[in-house]
Amino acid sequence: MKNFERLTFIGIALSALLGLIFLRMIYLQYSQSGQDLKTKSDRFYMHNQKVLDPERGAIYDRFGNLLASNKMVYEVGIDLTEPARNPYTVAKYLSNLLGKDFTEIYNLAGAADKPSLNDYNILADFVDGTTIAKITALQNSLAASPERALEGSKTPGTLAGVDWKPHMIREYPEGTLASNIIGFYSFLDRQTGGPHFGVEEEFGGILAGVGQTVDVSTQPRDASDIPMIPPGDSLVLTINRSMQQAVEKILDKAVEKNKAVSGTVIVYDPKTGEILAMATNPRIDPNKYSDSWDTIQNGHSYDRAIDITYEPGSVFKVLTMASALDSGAVTPESIFVDTGSIELGGYTIYDWDRNAWGRQNMTGCMQHSLNVCLTWVAEQLGPTRFYSYMKAFGVGQYTNVDLAGEKITPLAVPGDNNWYPINLGTNSFGQGLAVTPIQMVQSVGAVANNGKMMYPHLVKAIIKNGEKTEFAPRQIGQPITAKTAHTLTNMLAVSLEEEASTALVDGYRLAGKTGTAEIPSPQGYISNVTNASFVGWGPVDDPQFVVYVWLEKPKSSIWGSIVASPVFADVVQQLVVLMDIPSDAQRQQIASKN
């Protein structure tokens, strides 16, 4: 009986203990701390965090030709925990294929067998698909006949442990073409690489898209749909690839022929503000940006069309004359007797040849590019009106062109510490102030577009998730009337025709102005070194393009009329074909038939 009671007691005690354990298990399972523990273990052991980087958006020209896209390359590495790993074979074969030093690969493949924190070493990165195909073939071949041990190796030849992972990098299929506009992505630095210059930098966020980090279950039964994150938005530029290519070719030849330090040509649609071509020399191949990295980092210009200001010289007279005509200060028939010099603010201003040109109307003043006459014209306007017009033309202000790195030099105006009365005279013929080519194109574009100044831009449309959104042309001001614009255009067409300029193109009536600007230095203007420019537009009866040419420090001749005007003509000859602009006579013929 006593035994029975003892057994019963033990039985009850054990049952109670079991019950308590069971209750504790239920408590742990469903208590907050239990749930937290489950969440933690799920996060660390049942899930991986997967970073989803969207594909970087592409960049196209106006007809859909790819200018920037992405290509697949591979990171080749070796698993150091692979027991069959043979560093000698790996180094022997891969040093050739990967273009690396034998010893480097041999050591990376773990030949030294030193204890290491890494169990994976990267042998090479940015390896192309063809090389990977060769490695695969070799790996298979060695696996099929492992007895093919290499001379000098004690173990069977094998590429066991060699592995590769694909990743995307930026590629610029057109090489140097339009690289000043596109910019580049520093893809060689996989961790901190980013966009630099051009539209790559300006639209960096849009092109990059929005990445996501998602929890992915390591348990197959919990497989969930990994979200397909949309790629970054793509950009359609306003440039025409063929035109850009033609303009770059002409510019490169001109820079070489004239032994200029650099060159810039912009082709602009004055009606819409679209930049059809923007060529600079020198320019880099963005696929090999690392070759020019030091130069770029040292603050050298990347796109001279927007990031360098310079004294433009006589091309600026277009704006001075436009202002004077618009305000009524002068008319095309106004007469100025040029004595070869004029006094202003205690200084004497001379003409470019220091000669007296006698009686000149305003067309003559523009045709012969008379500094003395334009100083007089500015005086007729007066500083207040002159600078008011300059402000309306956007001189010294950002154009906000959609490229990264635009620079300006603010225009000194009366009241500023750096403004003196002589400035009115020098500014009238484009000295003592500094502009970028893009500023000049924007301002002169107003003269070519009935006085309406358009926003200069390079992005025509954005493609988001397969849907295209186009940017409408935007008028940003009207500094002069349409009548003034027509009058000045006609004056500049006449002046080109009368001087039989090398800028003329058969069959097309064009307007334009040369510029030869002295270059300032801390010691004063440098002798015999100039910036040669030309700005022109056409056809005069319906301007469809503005072309701006700037050659920096040409050595063949210092004169814009000699070095820059022919570049303008060469560009226009190509433009009219690529833009399908019939000659004046053909257009009149077509118009008369309708």
Place this chain on the structure above:
Amino acid sequence: MANRFLQAFQQAPWRIQAQRLGLIFIGLVIFGLTAGVYLSISASAYQAGVEVQRYEFRQEELQRQIADMQTQKALVINSTNITKKAKDLGFEIPPQDSVIYLLVPGYTGPQLDIKTSPASKEIKRSLIKPAFTQSLWEYLVQGVLLMGGDMRSGGLLQ
């Protein structure tokens, strides 16, 4: 008397034993069947999950390949190659004075031509129904909770 009556109808011991064994056997069969179904469903779920993972990797790979091929195509038809090919075939940009223009009604010139991928989805959802991935315990607990909730709320139809 009552005891004697009961004793008169008591099952033979071997029958009682057979009944008990039968019950245990039925229990084992039910357990085996349940475990079998459970294992089968789990195996199918795992297999489907592995397939899903494989397709996801393949999808990523294809996306990379599409981008890469577009780039390869662009490299083949870039302006330098096209110009060279055109020259080799005897084409050239015509001199501006030799071009004859014709007015073609309705022709608007070359237009933007980009082939883009269709818009992608961004929804994260489970590809395998929860019923296939829950343990029996989770299924039962959920069922009990659901029943409780239904009872409290007055049932599904309300």
